[in-house]
Amino acid sequence: MGPLLLSFDQKVFFIGNLVPVLVATVVVGALYIAWDSWVVKLGDWKFNPEYTGQWTLFGLPAGEWLFFASVPYASLFLFEVFGAYFGREMIVFVPRWWSFALAGLLVSLAWIWRRRHYSFLALISSAAFLVAQGLWVPDFWKRQDVLLTMAASFGTFLLVNGVYTRLPTIFYNPRATWGVRVGTIPLEDFFYNLGMIGLYLIVYWLVKWGPQPWV
Numbered sequence: 001m002g003p004l005l006l007s008f009d010q011k012v013f014f015i016g017n018l019v020p021v022l023v024a025t026v027v028v029g030a031l032y033i034a035w036d037s038w039v040v041k042l043g044d045w046k047f048n049p050e051y052t053g054q055w056t057l058f059g060l061p062a063g064e065w066l067f068f069a070s071v072p073y074a075s076l077f078l079f080e081v082f083g084a085y086f087g088r089e090m091i092v093f094v095p096r097w098w099s100f101a102l103a104g105l106l107v108s109l110a111w112i113w114r115r116r117h118y119s120f121l122a123l124i125s126s127a128a129f130l131v132a133q134g135l136w137v138p139d140f141w142k143r144q145d146v147l148l149t150m151a152a153s154f155g156t157f158l159l160v161n162g163v164y165t166r167l168p169t170i171f172y173n174p175r176a177t178w179g180v181r182v183g184t185i186p187l188e189d190f191f192y193n194l195g196m197i198g199l200y201l202i203v204y205w206l207v208k209w210g211p212q213p214w215v
Contacts, residue, residue: 003077012084014077020207021076028199029068035121036060044117044176051169063169072200075153079201082152083145090142099134099141103127106191118176122188125195132202136211146201153197154190161185161193 007014014021039045040059052061103126110123133140140146164170165184172186180187 003074007077012077012080014080017076017080017204017208020204021073023207024076024200024203025069025072027203028196029072031199032196033058033060033065033068035125036064039117039121039176042117042176044173046171046173048167048169048171051167071196074156075149075197075200076204078152079145079149079204082148086144086148088143088145090139091144091147092142094141096134096138099130099138103130103134106130113178116176116178118172118186118188119178122191122195126191126198127195129195129198129202133198137202137205138212140202140205149201150197154193157189157193158185161189165189 003014006012036045037058037060040047047056047061047064049061052063055062057065106123106127110120110127113119113123162183162185165186168184177186177188182190
């Protein structure tokens with residue numbers, strides 16, 4: 001509700017970016033909804049109806065659907081707020097090849113753990129984001145507004161997902177994951193979050209400004 005009510009702020013006027021927000025939400029959200037629905041069908045995840053209710057669509061409860069509407073809106077709102085109030089200056093140097101090298105490492109790790117479905121898909125999603133970023137938005141990791149957005153998004157992720165997994169609202173099949181947790185959060189969730197938030201930002205960027213030229 002905070003980002004929605006503040007979307008008419010004169011300095012940011014986030015509501016004016018509704019088209020790129022909707023495109024990013026639908027394109028990336030469709031991929032992750034398909035992923036979530038598939039892994040639920042495989043038995044890799046199981047939602048706890050005590051907290052999520054009995055109603056589902058494609059195996060996903062109402063809260064999961066609302067997640068794919070609220071998270072991109074809030075994350076993209078933060079991106080514009082940080083840009084408007086703190087600037088979009090480049091504050092670090094990160095070469096383009098770094099993204100491709102890291103993506104290659106993640107794909108290699110995904111192949112090693114290909115039989116653990118959630119581990120595999122989480123690594124592949126992060127790799128896909130890094131490849132898209134390296135191809136079309138090489139300045140991504142250099143900019144102040146991006147770094148602040150990612151930091152804020154992961155901070156919120158730690159808080160909310162920590163509560164979400166502690167209840168527990170969702171159960172993870174141990175055969176689909178590494179079994180490593182940060183508190184109560186599976187390590188795979190960090191890669192899931194990186195790939196998802198990163199892809200929301202990349203698609204939003206491409207719709208609003210277009211790809212950056214190769215120089």
